[in-house]
Amino acid sequence: MAAAPRISDPSVDPVVAIYQVIALSATAALPPLLAYNQTPATTLYNQLLALASWGLVLWLWARSSPGWRAGLKSPAALALVLLLIAPPTSVIWRSLPLSVALDAGAVIGAGLAVLLVAQGLGNDARPKAGEAFFWGLLIAGLCSVAISVVQVFAPDLADGSWIARYGIAGRAAGNLRQPNHLASLMMWAAVAAVFGTERRGWRAALPVLLLAFVFAVVLSASRTGYGGILMLALWGVLDRRLSRSARLSLLATPVMLGVCWWLMSLWSTESGHAFGAASRLAEGAGSPSRLAILRNAWDLTLANPWLGVGWGEFNFAWSLTPFPDRPIAFFDHTHNLVAQLAVELGLPWASAVLALLAWALWRAWRGAAQADDDAPLRRAALMIVLTIGLHSLLEYPLWYAYFLLPACFALGLALPAASDARPAGSGPWPWLGGLLIAGSLFAVWDYQRIVVIYAPSDDAVPLTRRIASGQASPLFGHQADYAAATSLPPGPNALAAAKRTAFSLIDARLLMHWSRSLEVTGDVEGARFLADRLREFRNPTGDNWFAACTDAASAPAMPQCQPASAVVDWRRLR
Structure with missing residues (x-):
């Protein structure tokens, strides 16, 4: 069995080092597990918890990231800077409400900070941070499996405060209340399981963990999740540095999917309970409405090729442009990262962002292939980014802080470490971390003004x-x-x-x-x-x-x- 990771770091006090590990693990684990919410935004508190907890990570890990300044020149950081410019430009030159721009700017800015801190971590701090991060994801995954089992097999136990209720019988959605989000969290937990069991030598536990996460994906009935399982199997094919048992376990995940599906089908037939995945399969592998929205988005891009319709304005432009063959659902997003950036930013701006992100992924891929001591960490971190990248071609998870910020941290871990030359002080990160914590607390208070509109108390003032x-x-x-x-x-x-x-x-x-x-x-x-x-x-x-138009008197x-x-x-x- 491998030795436990070192807690001590010469750059920080040993007590602070313990707080660092606890805070980072909790930050990775807790935001997806929060069930409590208030109308009308069901996952707002999950996002605010993510922003506040990552703010604490910035505060605690600032002195362990000596190379953050060098990270400013990285293509990933430049891509986020280009995105950070977009919301205020839509406020100044378009008509985007300031409140919408502030929400987007806070999340993107936090993502940039998390990326820089992760990429700038010193040689002693990087493995410690990586293991704390992956253990947090593993905890989130295991808890979400238990939540999913309750939602499908004992939905009456879901109280809405500790375990979220989900309205579709036979499907699980976790405490994030979205099956696709649950599936992506399961992919992250599976990657964390591979990293953790390989590092600790607990290889016999890996097949059991992977089976649990695959089972949760089947309960979610997420077609995106099925694609993620295939990506796990592909990881087992390509990564020859994994142990033989880990590769076989990853290669077995499609078989696990088939077995779980078969067992759920038997249970559904015998018990008469709904099996959500079976009905989803009847809809086909694709979604006609998603394909239609992509066609509409491309038409809007061609009509606004240079500067797009404006950041945050796709919903406005698409809903108010004639599309006789439009999908009848109301979409506020194209459900595709590339299409969304192209239609809102225009082709030149979007191409620059996507090219920088592709360059960053290439650097991470090449670095992971060449690395020696930290190869397992960098490869697992890259898999975190790639799995959420796949999801981003079918949904929009990166518009949520509880996915964007961990993805940015993982990308920072996957990229080559920045210079270890220590800058004076700890940089702006403690201040920014404090701002994120304070801003999140203010947002909770500020949101109560909205809650009382949609869920007023008995003694509420007039509407x-x-x-x-x-x-x-x-x-x-x-x-x-x-x-x-x-x-x-x-x-x-x-x-x-x-x-x-x-x-x-x-x-x-x-x-x-x-x-x-x-x-x-x-x-x-x-x-x-x-x-x-x-x-x-x-x-x-x-x-x-x-219907009033059919009445000649009222028409x-x-x-x-x-x-x-x-x-x-x-x-x-x-």
């Missing part, structure tokens, strides 16, 4: 006052704007709120109220244009509204019964 208080929120004002746009009488105030909240998500209810406000303020052509877009979504809310009083005479550019509606 209009709650909405006005929520609209004053610097971080979540756009969520209060939705309530204003859909509950205030049609008019100038409701119209202004509709335009702001539309950058978050446009749905049938918002389109209907937005159209009414345009009508009341005299823009009948704009009102008809929005009504035309609502018809394209073929949503029951819109169908009920348009003249509703201008939206007539189509718009011309296409209205979506920019004019901002």
Whole structure:
């Protein structure tokens, strides 16, 4: 059995070194396990916990990262800098609400800081940080397996505070409440299991751990997760530095998938309970609506090739552009990292970001192939990045802090270590870490202005006052704007709120109220244009509204019964 990792680090006090390990493991483990939430943002507290805990990591690990300045020149850091510029430019030159930009800027900025600290870790600190990080992911994975079992086999035990409830019978979603997110977490836990068992010599435990994580993927019924399992098997084929038992265990993961599927099918048949994966398989390997949204996004990219539609503005531009063959679901993202960057930033800017990221991955791949002492760590870290990269071609996990920040840390570990020349002091990281902690606590307090709008207490003040208080929120004002746009009488105030909240998500209810406000303020052509877009979504809310058009007595009083005479550019509606 391999010796336990050294806790001591000559650059820090031994007590601080222990705190470093505990904090990093807890940071990797806890954000995906938090179940408590408040309406309307179900995973907000998971993201705030991720930001605060990674802020603590920055604070504690600052002096163990002597090479962070050299990391500023790395292609991965430059890519994140280019992304960090995007939200404020959309505020200044477009119409992106400041609250939306602040949310994006905080997460991207935190990701850049985490990347730099990880890449700048000294030779003594790097293995210690890597093992703490992977143990945290392993703990998160094992706990999520238990949560998934409860959600599928004993859903009545899910209380919503410790174990999240999930509304689709026979499927697991973990405490992140999204099956695809659960599947990605299982892939990370599987990578952590390979690293941990290889490092400690606990090789007999690996097949059992991998079987548990594959079983959770089957319970999630995530097609993205099935692709991740194939990636694990490919890792077993390509990485000849792994032990023979580890490679065989990885190669066996597709077989584990088949066995788990067969056993769940038997259980479903015998018990009469739903098996979510079987119904998902009936939908096919792909998603027609996802393919349609990619086609629409490409059309928007061709129409705005140089600077795109603007950061955070895809939802606005896509929903308000005529697409007769659009998918009827309301999408706020293209579900593909490449397509999202291209449509929002334009081809030159997006190409620069993607080229830098590809260069960073190539450096990590080449370095992992050539490394000796830290090869297992760097290869496992690279697998963390590659698995979430696969997910990012089918979903948008990197828009969530609890995935982006660990991915940035893993990329920093996978890249060649920066210079060990120690800079004076600990850099800006303690200050930035403190800011992330304080900002997260402020966000929890600030969010209560939104909670009371959607889930008021018995003694709550009137709705209009709650909405006005929520609209004053610097971080979540756009969520209060939705309530204003859909509950205030049609008019100038409701119209202004509709335009702001539309950058978050446009749905049938918002389109209907937005159209009414345009009508009341005299823009009948704009009102008809929005009504035309609502018809394209073929949503029951819109169908009920348009039912009045079949009544000859009521049709003249509703201008939206007539189509718009011309296409209205979506920019004019901002």
